[in-house]
Amino acid sequence: MRVVLRAAVGGLLLIAAASPGLAQRHALTTADYDRAAKMLGTSVNPLVVGGTVNATWLPDGRFWYVSTTATGREQVLIDPAKKSRVVCDAQRANCAGVPEMPAAGGRGGAGGRAGGGGRGGAGNSVLSPDGKRAAFIKEYNLWVRDVASGTETQLTTDGVKDFGYATDNAGWATSDRAIVLWSPDSKKIATNQQDERHVGEMYLVETKVGHPVLKQWKYPLPGDSVIQMIHHVVIDVDTKSVVRLKMPADPHRGSIGDNITMADYNWSPDGAQLALVSTTRDHKSAVVRVADAKSGDVRTLFDETVSTHFESRTGWRVLWGTGEIVWYSQRDDWGQLYLYDLVTGKLKNKITSGEGPVTSIVRIDEKLRTVWFEAMGREKGQDPYLRHLYRIGLDGKGPQVSVTPDDGDHTVQLSTDGKWIVDTYSTAVAPPVTVLRDANGNVVLPLDHADVSKLLAAGWKPPILFHVKAADGKTDLYGQLFRPTNFDATKKYPIINNAYPGPQSGSVGARNFAAAHGDKQALAELGFVVVSLDGRGTPGRSKSFHDSYYGAMGRDNTVPDQVAAMKALAAQYPWIDIDKAAMWGHSGGGFITADALFRFPDFFKVGIAESGNHDQRDYEDDWGERYQGLVMKGADGGADSYNQEANQTMARNLKGHLLLAHGTLDNNVPPDNTLLVADALIKANKDFDLLMLPNQAHGYGNASNYMMRRRWDYFVRWLLDAEPPKEYEIKAP
DSSP states (O other): OOOEEEEEETTEEEEEEOOTTOOOOEEOOHHHHHHHHTTSHHHHGGGOBOOOOOOEEOTTSOEEEEEEETTEEEEEEEETTTTEEEEOOTTOGGGTTOOOOOOTTSOOSOOSSOOSOOOOSSTTOEEOTTSSEEEEEETTEEEEEETTTOOEEEOOSOOBTTEEESOEEOSSOEESOOOOEEOTTSSEEEEEEEEOTTOOEEEEEEOOSSSOEEEEEEOOOTTOSOOOEEEEEEEETTTTEEEEOSSOOEESOOSSSSSOOGGGEEEOTTSSEEEEEEEOTTSOEEEEEEEETTTOOEEEEEEEEOSSOOOOSSOOEEETTTTEEEEEEOTTSSOEEEEEETTTOOEEEEOOOSSSOEEEEEEEETTTTEEEEEEESOSTTSOTTOEEEEEEETTSOSOOEESOOSSSEEEEEEOTTSSEEEEEEEOSSSOOEEEEEETTSOEEEEEEEOBOHHHHHTTOOOOEEEEEEOTTSSSEEEEEEEOOTTOOTTSOEEEEEEOOOOSSSOSSOOOSOOSOOTTHHHHHHTTOEEEEEEOTTOSSSOHHHHTTTTTOTTTSSSHHHHHHHHHHHHHHOTTEEEEEEEEEEETHHHHHHHHHHHHSTTTEEEEEEESOOOOGGGSOHHHHHHHTOSOOOOGGGOOOTTGGGOGGGGGGGOOSEEEEEEETTOSSSOTHHHHHHHHHHHHTTOOOEEEEETTOOTTOGGGHHHHHHHHHHHHHHHHSOEEOOTTOOOOOO
């Protein structure tokens, strides 16, 4: 193509012919982006019809649910004992005693895994089990409201700013909700008075016309000498008496997650005793205690200490009737359940065994001495991340019954008597099927299945499921690969890795069926291969797998595994252009994206790091101290133990194209994390791109689609060497 270049110099028009080697950049069109946008969830999710059963169990053992079909909605009544299925007619003659069908958009039942009480009442109040009172926070103190009359009663009086009751502030997450646990008889409340008076502050500034608005709150950082501490209390609601448990204040830590939840507390049925777990600041020890709710006396039962970090993926349960505790531990390298004596604190026996972690306690039948639990990786020949339901005796001696053996990721709803299971299962390539099973896993009735005919007609294709070896050459890793729906095996496609390092979650996410996996398929439509892989350091496998880069977050993290996987895929599929490798990620994924371009500058050509926690010293204390360990000061004033994990220390290595993005009101990962990297790149005289999204938090809110479009544009420009359509708009739903 002959191209004429024109330039006016001093009034003289110069005309020159371009050399034959120069050609116009290929341009993608609005139609190309339209085709990509049609693969986003807002477009494809409505094309999946049915496949969901939310069972509402009736006292006589029957249950009903609302079935959605291509022609509408219908109410279905199931009698498991009779193996019968009837559809309620307009006169409801077939379904006497069953409530009217909820309006469209209603939930249609009360199924699901989780049980127990929850939040209720007005706003951020928490409803009592009997539904008569609701606890809430007012001026740093705990109050209750009588639901019937609306009368409000103050329970505590000494709560003050930064030393209030039932406080929900983990630094990275704050709200006005009350963190409390009602006793089963609705007479007492277990909660904490949280001391953060001398904790360091975090500051953000809102962008606006006029004087800026300063946002300020308590946000401890790794290595701080003072962090939030919680003082355990029990409150008698009727007498308004506050009993302080006779134990030292605990650091703001939990055995189940980053934030404080009342899942680490367990009331006796009569409200006389409260069992609780204390977790040390470094997350290495969990201590089980039982308190007398009237006197505040506390006795320690047992503790568990590990060399890295302790966590309970399932939580724990107290069997008050038999004086036992069902405890979760990874001491044999797998997540297992153990039975302890509630009086002596001694281990009675191991309940579960074998490879594959227990991930949830679904039901405990104290009368039958049986526990129903969810686990992964126990069905040979299946993806190890698929969830299945099992049953075993509390003594651990009987057979472990596989209740949902079919290949797929299973979501179960048990009847109140444990005799029947509503089981919905699917994989990323197989749509949901729901069946009714008996307690031994035998299929009693088919219930529902998803209709994906419209989805397939729209051109949708499932991802390719793959497994490869990790960088160690031994460990199996699993992931998903997305190709354009107009894929041509004779072409070469740049490869983009959408990654998340863990440690609390992985890149792929749930293994069940989904019409959309974020924008992975949409991005692939533009001419890429997009992959996600759960590397070592992510949960769902063994303890050693999860701990693979403990204490080395910036060196031995998942990036070496991602590189090894991408190379292995390119060796298997010749249509992958491994010389055009890229990565993008958000939050922890943003952290490793910058890390990848700095540590593997010759491999990764393009990267987009969104809202990355690039230096754990500038991120909330619990996360870094949990997975990196406590900050250790350097000898003779040298660099501390976190310094070599910080991305800005390697910014000088950048060779490729890097886009840094962050919301300016990110109260999870403060934007200073990205600005530290930007500052280091400037000082190293490196070219890079920076996008700060004004007044956006960690998830970008109403700027999410704008960020998505900018992400597409960046990869189109620097991987395809093409020009995107100017200012394409991804429409909000």
